Amino acid sequence: MKRFGITIGDPCGIGPEITLKALHASSQYQQHALLFGSRSILDHYNKALGYGFAFNAITTIAEWKEGVVNIFDPMPHVKAEDIEIGKVTVLGGELAFQSVVSSIEFALRGEISSVVTAPLNKEALHLAGHKFAGHTEIFGAYTHGPSYAMLLWSEKLKAIHVSTHVSLRQACDACTKERVLTVIRLADETLRKAGYEKPRIAVAGLNPHAGENGLFGTEELEHIIPAVETARAQGLAVDGPIPPDTVFLKAMKGSYDVVVAMYHDQGHIPLKMLAFDSGVNITVGLDVIRTSVDHGTAFDIAGKLIASEKSLLEAISIGMKL
Known part of the structure; x- marks a missing residue:
């Protein structure tokens, strides 16, 4: 040691x-x-x-x-x-x-x-x-x-954040294709360092129902989907955007190793519900x-x-x- x-x-x-x-x-x-x-x-x-x-x-x-x-x-x-x-x-x-x-x-x-x-x-x-x-x-x-992100780690669930300590209004503006792609890459890199051979990454939507094909917001169409497609083309095992009200349950049940959350509370609330006394906060990148x-x-x-x-x-x- x-x-x-x-x-x-x-x-x-x-x-x-x-x-x-x-x-x-x-x-x-x-x-x-x-x-x-x-x-x-x-x-x-x-x-x-x-x-x-x-x-x-x-x-x-x-x-x-x-x-x-x-x-x-x-x-x-x-x-x-x-x-x-x-x-x-x-x-x-x-x-x-x-x-x-x-x-x-x-x-x-x-x-x-x-x-x-x-x-x-x-x-x-x-x-x-x-x-x-x-x-x-x-x-x-x-x-x-060049870039960094906050990753919350527990045995049951892991989440990495596109934005953290900014207002919710600013968090929406921070949800760009470039930032989402960067955080996906940081998630993959960090879990590989920790021993995951090919991390399975889920990307949460920003809006309800992940935007419902533009009905409830266009961030998914304009930024999140293009970031996911680029990451997938680069060989990363990534899915999304997945509606934020179900993505954490899927990860907790074993379908994914980590969730890319779009803003602070989206990732923090499920982690603290599940692992308040044992969760770990990691600054990656x-x-x-x-x-x-x-x-x-x-x-x-x-x-x-x-x-x-x-x-x-x-x-x-x-x-x-x-």
């Missing part, structure tokens, strides 16, 4: 807790993970959970030590008492952002093989002055690649492998020591596969 990074997310949320719980569940992960985040809040949870981890704070990979949990703290002056657990704060947003950017720098230098992200809070991120819609957009800005939990900061239970690490463990596992 290669070294990999875990960003602990917004320290006011459940990220630090689930990170330590995930490491406690696997001695292998303890040996190979580099944590990015506040050392002081990790000390706090280490004591609260009764784990007794030994930590080693590093500034460069040359300071790595075996037999302990290694940490890169981007803001080492911050004390645990400065962090308001369970609240949206500027400090929480700043720490989360600096942790992510630091992890990307380590990954681009080849010092870690992938990055696994615990949740950050978008409001806190914006309060800190970082106007990104989320992790996907931060990685898109700080890494390299970039030169840094990034996987993440598919849940939020859960400020309402932060500090109560009841958060589940299951999704984070899945994210680490998928990151290793990729």
